[in-house]
Amino acid sequence: MSATAIKTAKPFANPYVAGTLLGIVLFMAFLLTGNGLGASGPINRMLVFIEDIIAPQHVNTTPYLIPMGGGSTNPLDNAFVFLTIGILIGGFTSGYFHNRLSFTTGKGPRITNKTRWGMAFLGGMLMGYGARFARGCTSGQGLSGGAVLSVGSWVFLLAVFAGAYGVAHLLRKLWT
């Protein structure tokens, strides 16, 4: 019995413990690099990398894209790109050691998997668009800017939660 028993997933850490560790990691990022944490910027750079292969002329002439991929500049030649790769490794490692690795579709009981996947894609598009609009995501703008007391970052954080709570009731079928 014990030989075939499936390893059960370990419970998550206490949120205040996880939050404290997160704060220490964020501080270390500032202490070592002068920058906080970020995730949307590097994903943007990965897209610019592909864009640069398909339409280099566009990248070379668009003011927003020139610093990232203009001329011979490689959009992936950036510390945050490696930080993002690290996030994937770290998350996977933790999932592995806590028996939480699995292929599952997290959703409410009233929708199908396909609906959930479609919504995940749509939500991802909005997150990407919003993050570029706000010059950062919940990591780069929210956590990092929040910790160094940037006014704009706190306004951004409030707007994220206002937007989410504003539509949560309408979209309750997705999750409850």
Next chain:
Amino acid sequence: MMEQLLQAFPGPLPLEAMYGKLVFYFIAMLIGVAFGYTLEIGGFGQSTKLAAQFYLTDMTVFKVMFTGIIVAMVLIFGASALGWLDYGRVFVNPTYLWPGIVGGLIMGVGFVIGGF
């Protein structure tokens, strides 16, 4: 000893100038590993847990995020006061008020729709 060293060479460290790009990028990756690990142990790898924040059935997102921000804030300003961190060289996100509000609202909607 450690204190004198920190005060003599306050952060942020010019890692790229000191050790070259490869070491700098590797350290950035290690910071990312620690970030991903702490997010996962907090439950941020599970969309249902994140979405539950918006139905007030699980307050993990608030607890982890704001604990993280406050702890980092205290450490950053404490280290600056002790001269261990040169706040003048720390990146502080410039404020773009309306783009922040509009982008934030769009992201909030995306958060509930997408679950992450």
